[in-house]
Amino acid sequence: MNINKFFTTLFGIGILLVLLGLYKYYNPISSMYFPRCPFRVLTGLQCSGCGSQRAIHHLLNFELLKASKENLLLVIATPYLATGLFFEYLSKPNETYLKWRKILFGRKAIFIILLTIVSFGVIRNLF
Amino acid sequence: MDSENTIFFSYSRDDSEFVLDLAKNLRQAGAKIWLDQLDIKPGARWDSSIEKALAKSKTLLVVLSEASVISHNVMDEVSYALEENKAVVPILMEKCEIPFRLRRLQYADFSGDYKTGVKTLIDALNLDKEVAKNLADVTTDKPAKPIKKKEERITQPPHDSEKPQNFIQDKNNQKPPKTWLVESIIVTLFCCLPLGIVGIINATKVESRFYAGDLKEANRYSADAKKWTTISFWTGLVIWVLYIFAVASGIVNEY
Numbered sequence: 001m002n003i004n005k006f007f008t009t010l011f012g013i014g015i016l017l018v019l020l021g022l023y024k025y026y027n028p029i030s031s032m033y034f035p036r037c038p039f040r041v042l043t044g045l046q047c048s049g050c051g052s053q054r055a056i057h058h059l060l061n062f063e064l065l066k067a068s069k070e071n072l073l074l075v076i077a078t079p080y081l082a083t084g085l086f087f088e089y090l091s092k093p094n095e096t097y098l099k100w101r102k103i104l105f106g107r108k109a110i111f112i113i114l115l116t117i118v119s120f121g122v123i124r125n126l127f
Numbered sequence: 128m129d130s131e132n133t134i135f136f137s138y139s140r141d142d143s144e145f146v147l148d149l150a151k152n153l154r155q156a157g158a159k160i161w162l163d164q165l166d167i168k169p170g171a172r173w174d175s176s177i178e179k180a181l182a183k184s185k186t187l188l189v190v191l192s193e194a195s196v197i198s199h200n201v202m203d204e205v206s207y208a209l210e211e212n213k214a215v216v217p218i219l220m221e222k223c224e225i226p227f228r229l230r231r232l233q234y235a236d237f238s239g240d241y242k243t244g245v246k247t248l249i250d251a252l253n254l255d256k257e258v259a260k261n262l263a264d265v266t267t268d269k270p271a272k273p274i275k276k277k278e279e280r281i282t283q284p285p286h287d288s289e290k291p292q293n294f295i296q297d298k299n300n301q302k303p304p305k306t307w308l309v310e311s312i313i314v315t316l317f318c319c320l321p322l323g324i325v326g327i328i329n330a331t332k333v334e335s336r337f338y339a340g341d342l343k344e345a346n347r348y349s350a351d352a353k354k355w356t357t358i359s360f361w362t363g364l365v366i367w368v369l370y371i372f373a374v375a376s377g378i379v380n381e382y
Contacts, residue, residue: 038370049316074316084309092169098302105308107334113308114327117315 024060028053048073048121073120080104134252135184136162137204139195144343145220145237146190151340152245156262158254160188181207186214186252191234193223202226216251218244303337304349306330307356314359322359326352 028034039047051071058067059075068075087101103109134153138146143164150162161184167176181187187208195201208215209228217225217234225234235251237244249259308330315323329352337345 035367035371035374038366052316077312077316081309081312084312088305088309101303102338105306105334107331107338110306110308110327110331110334113312114324114331117312117324117327 020060023053023056027057046121046124048117048124050124073117132186133159133161133180133184134186134188135181135204135208136160136188136190137195137201137208138190139192139198139201141194142190142192142220145192147342149190149218149237152262156254156264157258158252158262177204182211184213186216188216188218188252189229190218190220191223191225191229192220195220196223196226205229214253216248218248304333304342304345305353306333306349307352310356310360311352314356314363317363322355322362326356326359329355 026034034053037047037050039045040050049071052074055067055071055074058064058070059078064075084105087097087105136146136150146162147164150160150165153160161180163173163177163180166180167173181204187204189195189201189205205215205226205228215229215232217229217232219225219234219236219238221238233251235244235248237248245262249262254262306329307326311323311326311330314326315321329348332348333345333352336342336348
């Protein structure tokens with residue numbers, strides 16, 4: 001394996017772990033180290049990603065309900081994204097793989113995702 | 128696999144683009160072909176797979192170009208095919224020095240336009256009437272174009288781009304190019320960035336091009352998706368860092 005790539009990966013995993021630790025032990029809402037979403041500060045509107053920091057904090061503490069209240073989309077997306085990463089990096093292509101990949105991550109699926117992200121952003125500002 | 132009439136492709140890797148297109152057209156027309164890049168299963172031994180396929184084929188199609196005429200592998204395959212009395216059909220992809228052993232053979236000329244090439248190929252290969260007709264159909268609706276510019280010809284849309292009529296995927300279980308979908312979604316969700324959406328849109332294009340059988344275009348969109356995801360990631364990061372500084376130094380009051 002390429003040495004450079006190895007260290008980049010290691011470095012990435014390190015940063016990820018540190019971030020996960022921070023988000024687990026500090027609640028973004030009561031700590032000053034986690035700034036509010038700039039989009040929110042500028043426009044006063046909630047984007048589709050607003051609340052992800054708080055949602056992650058709750059998710060890491062296994063409080064699904066609280067997390068869902070902060071950002072439902074993120075909670076729904078997490079298992080999907082994990083599956084996606086698994087498909088992309090860890091599994092080997094065979095027929096079953098391709099079938100499921102097409103259902104879950106094919107063109108139609110992507111369109112649904114797009115629609116979901118955009119409409120989630122719109123709807124959460126309406127209600 | 129009954130390979131009675133299989134056509135074996137001998138070519139230089141430098142000409143992959145041309146060869147894959149031609150292979151695709153031939154397969155769509157119903158001809159049986161064997162191409163290392165498409166037909167060797169992942170994990171199979173490359174050299175022995177080639178040997179086996181070559182031994183089983185009846186016809187060897189050799190793509191002549193400046194790169195292939197000096198390739199030892201290509202010439203080894205040609206010699207073997209000639210010794211074994213297999214039909215050898217040269218394809219002239221570009222003007223080049225035709226090797227001595229192949230001079231007397233009737234060749235298909237693709238150095239001019241593609242249409243003429245296909246026509247001469249049908250004759251040279253002695254294809255079934257039906258296959259020949261299909262092949263002509265596959266290639267004639269499109270305007271004759273010099274080889275260098277054949278993307279448009281291949282992009283010619285299938286009736287329903289969703290349907291996997293693609294031979295590559297079916298025959299070979301090939302994995303589509305990376306769509307960067309997951310990465311794009313993550314960037315969109317965490318950086319609040321509309322730029323991530325561009326990445327997601329490119330992901331749909333990778334998918335539809337791949338399943339339409341157009342690997343080259345799919346790869347191009349994959350690179351595009353990667354580019355946009357990377358751009359939005361770094362933009363997002365820079366915005367966040369600047370923003371954090373602004374908050375920390377009291378320039379912006381976040382509440």
